[in-house]
Amino acid sequence: MTTSARIWREKPHRYRLEGVRCKKCGRTWVPARQVCPCGSRGLSAMVLPEEGRILTWTVVHTGHPEFSDSTPYALVVVEFGKGARLLMQLADFRREDLKIGRKVKVEFRKVQAAGESGVLCYGYKAVACSE
Amino acid sequence: MIGIIGYGAYIPRYRIKVEEIAKVWGANAENYKRGLGLTEKSVPAPDQDVITLSAEAAKNALKRAGIPANALGCLYIGSESHPYAVKPSATVVADAIGAAGHLHVASLEFACKAGSEGMYIAYSQVKAGVIQYGMAIGADTSQGAPGDALEYSASAGAAAYIMGQGPKVLATVDWTHSYATDTPDFWRREYQHYPRHGSRFTGEPAYFHHITSCAEALLKKSGMKPKDFQYAVFHQPNGKFPMAVGAKLGFAREQMVTGWLVPTLGNTYSGASPIGLTAILDVAKPGDRIFMCSFGSGAGSDGFVFTVTKAAPKVRDLAPKTRDYLDKDRIYLDYGTYAKFRKKILKNLED
Amino acid sequence: MRPVAIIGTGITKFGELWEQSLRDLFTEAALKAVEHSKAPRLDALYVGCMAPGLFNGQEHLGALAADYLGMGPIPATRVESACASGGLALLQAVIAVGSGVYDYVLAGGVEKMNDVSGGAATLALGTAADGDYELFFGATFPSLYALMATAHMARHGTTREMLTAVAVKNHFHGSKNPNAQYPFEIKPAAVADSPLVAEPLHLLDCSPITDGAAAVVVAPLDLAKKLVKKPVVVSGFGHATDTLALHHRDDMTELKAVALAARKAYGMAKLAPKDIHVAEVHDCFTIAEIMTCEALGFAKPGEGGRIALKGETRLGGRIPVNTSGGLKAKGHPVGATGVAQIVELVAQLRGEAGARQVKGAKVGLAQNMGGTGASSTVTILEVTK
Structure with missing residues (x-):
């Protein structure tokens, strides 16, 4: 799952939220793709804004073993403007942060580690914006 | 005009109080609070380390500097808790902020002084005309051994600085001075999880000797006196040492209190005096002079004299303020959760 | 396409079957189906299985299945579409027979999930989601x-x-x-009292980790009529896909692939949702049954929960759903599930479902999906008049 090459090639998406915008339908996508689901191949590079809103959420009580130090952890689907949507963890969450429509921003966090001696895998997580 | 063109801090949201730690070790919390001059400390979340704290501080610094990340000519991270023993933290951060490629990168280590030495090197490179802009970060997520006095203070945070020249400079670097000797007051050997220290030997011959030696030389070099400064910030391993060394040098409490974050932040090691400086830059007025002196065990100090320019008030609101990180949205941990977060609990490894 | 019928079915016990291996399970169900069908031979087989590599360290399942079935060196293909692998194996068999290439084809499904720890099973199942953009970030199927x-x-x-x-x-x-x-009833209070897995879903909202296999034999209707008294005709089917990642869907409260597959199946069978007498749907989680009932047209959008609460989907109700116990109670050996649904419907349409028989059931529908609904099959079965 978490070999060096595999996490390395995802850097633009996971580190910097780089993706594409479809010139035909206007939708944005992370990760970048070669064909928009609308069928168009006219895609240009774009970077997502830092802030978005929670579309839906859950709190995971039985998760993958590699997340045991942060279980229970929250997962949210975040919509950035009227564009791309991404699933990510909501880090440092409080109960009251788990609301559809809640404004969140993206932070750079450690997402996984390949065991005790393997490579560290970084990427995006959401945190609730101060209200 | 050469100096700081952007700065940013980052402090985790989690805290643990002295009482919570003292309870576990049967210690008297009041004695520790009085002895260390602090009441709580920041704790990194399980998904935070020097790399992630640095990346967030770096993004804040870039927002204030208003330059593209790929304009940076260097990126240095000073820390004693780099997540990898071998593999630079700074390359990850460079890629995370979009600066990777044509720049000079190094991970530095000098106990608690590694952050300020990065600032010195980046500043020197700009001054030498080798690069246009350079970033330096001080960050740590240090651990004290369970039950050790250090466990009450070792905390987490980061500060990032971008050095440059021209009208963007928000605080000029007017003078610098460094001082270093072989003084084994605190160390961590290869493959050891927790640091060791020389107990009271860390005081007079280490912290106080190096800071006063560096600071007195810097005052002499600059021809300035403590009263010429509006602000002063020193390395702050606990609440008492920086106030004591400042008083000894002739600084008053009012000059030091703005950058004195340790009572509720704890000791952020390489981040300590650099984060203190961010809190000062958040409020200082054009023309204000700032005196800074770091300390790293082993041992050495870096001193800086800064003058705040009229650019500072224009950019300080472009990123979160240090006091906001410190005072807002805190989540308090019990010792059990803290121990889980800091990997102090032995678990079975899955196959 | 020539008309195709199901002439025999076989299924194993579902559960924690410590003494049986992947090959044992497949062979048991397949032999039962072949014997039940009275087919003179098999021309090919398709076996649905999601993740034998991760669960059992075994790929190349087609050859293994044919080898241990002992019905000759027949063409054998493993079909994978996550939890819809079984439903898709059936469709491959139907298309192969319908096209005239083969006459007697076995469609099987199997999964042996209890050879790994719970954590490893969670990860193996997780590979049905977007590995780099869901699983990597901590998503599990319940979540x-x-x-x-x-x-x-x-x-x-x-x-x-x-x-x-x-x-x-x-x-x-x-x-x-x-x-x-789990052949037992539960009290309503037990569901919310069971441990939270991923809020709002509790343990009793989730289908279990199961070992099991199921198989059916498919034949052209004209040959089927000579072999069995009540051939069950595959009168319609559909198969559709959606975005692999849940977050890329315009509306996360809809199962578009299910609705599309259903539209094709209804069209082919010239039937409407109201014509269905009994249905087996993919209730990997309680919310999944609610959403599939909407996508299949058994309830209006948003009304899937209300029809369950009113008892319309219970035995004796307007449209009995999951008379087998569904994935929830019958168990969910992922690759076997889609075929096990067909085994249940054939029993219902032949009037052989015993205590859970839907009276007068002539038309049944099976819906089997993979991932969060990124793929779905819908199959409509009718007993010949």
Whole structure:
């Protein structure tokens, strides 16, 4: 799952939220793709804004073993403007942060580690914006 | 005009109080609070380390500097808790902020002084005309051994600085001075999880000797006196040492209190005096002079004299303020959760 | 395409089958189906299995299945579409026979999931989601369906009570199925009292980790009529896909692939949702049954929970759903599930379903999906007049 090459090639998406915008339908996508689901191949590079809103959420009580130090952890689907949507963890969450429509921003966090001696895998997580 | 063109801090949201730690070790919390001059400390979340704290501080610094990340000519991270023993933290951060490629990168280590030495090197490179802009970060997520006095203070945070020249400079670097000797007051050997220290030997011959030696030389070099400064910030391993060394040098409490974050932040090691400086830059007025002196065990100090320019008030609101990180949205941990977060609990490894 | 019928079915006990291996399970179900069908030979087989590499360290399952079945060196293909692998194996068999290439084809499904730890099983199942953009970030299957449940509850007013009604109903049905992993009833309060897995889903909202296999034999209708008294005709089928990642869907409260597959199946069978007498749907989680009932047209959008609460999907109700106990109570050996649904419907349409028989059932529908609904098959079966 978490070999060096595999996490390395995802850097633009996971580190910097780089993706594409479809010139035909206007939708944005992370990760970048070669064909928009609308069928168009006219895609240009774009970077997502830092802030978005929670579309839906859950709190995971039985998760993958590699997340045991942060279980229970929250997962949210975040919509950035009227564009791309991404699933990510909501880090440092409080109960009251788990609301559809809640404004969140993206932070750079450690997402996984390949065991005790393997490579560290970084990427995006959401945190609730101060209200 | 050469100096700081952007700065940013980052402090985790989690805290643990002295009482919570003292309870576990049967210690008297009041004695520790009085002895260390602090009441709580920041704790990194399980998904935070020097790399992630640095990346967030770096993004804040870039927002204030208003330059593209790929304009940076260097990126240095000073820390004693780099997540990898071998593999630079700074390359990850460079890629995370979009600066990777044509720049000079190094991970530095000098106990608690590694952050300020990065600032010195980046500043020197700009001054030498080798690069246009350079970033330096001080960050740590240090651990004290369970039950050790250090466990009450070792905390987490980061500060990032971008050095440059021209009208963007928000605080000029007017003078610098460094001082270093072989003084084994605190160390961590290869493959050891927790640091060791020389107990009271860390005081007079280490912290106080190096800071006063560096600071007195810097005052002499600059021809300035403590009263010429509006602000002063020193390395702050606990609440008492920086106030004591400042008083000894002739600084008053009012000059030091703005950058004195340790009572509720704890000791952020390489981040300590650099984060203190961010809190000062958040409020200082054009023309204000700032005196800074770091300390790293082993041992050495870096001193800086800064003058705040009229650019500072224009950019300080472009990123979160240090006091906001410190005072807002805190989540308090019990010792059990803290121990889980800091990997102090032995678990079975899955196959 | 020439008309195709199902002439025989076979299924193993579902559960924690410590003494049986992957090959044992497949062979048991396949032999039962072949014997039940009275087919003179097999021309080919398709076996649905999601992740034998991760669960059992075994790929190349087609050859293994043919080898141990001992019916000759026949063409054998493993079909994979996550939890829809079984449903898709059936469709491959139907298309192969319908095209005229083969006459007697076995469609099997198998999964042997209890050879790995719970954590490893969670990861293996997780590979049905987007590995780099869901699984990597900590998504599990319960959590992905929980995200749909949160959205469905907010949008449509679906309640805890409605989710509970699905679990209680399927355990009631499962109590009448001796092959079920959990052949017992549960009290409504037990669902919300069970541990939270991924809010709002509790343990009893989730299908279990199961070992099991199922198989059917498919033949052209004209040959089928000579072999069995009541051939069950595949009168319609559909198969569709959606975005692999849940978050890329325009509406996370809809299962578009299910609706599309259903539209094709209804069209081919010239039937409407109201014509279905009994249905087996993919209730990997209680919310999944609610959403599939909407996508299949058994309930209006947003009303899937309400029809469960009103008892319309219970035995004796307007449209009995998951009379086998569903994935919830019967168990969910992922690759076997889609075929096991067909085994149940054939029994219902032949009037052989015993205590859980839907009276007068002539038309049945099976819906099997993979991932969070990124792929779905829908199959309509009718007993010949």
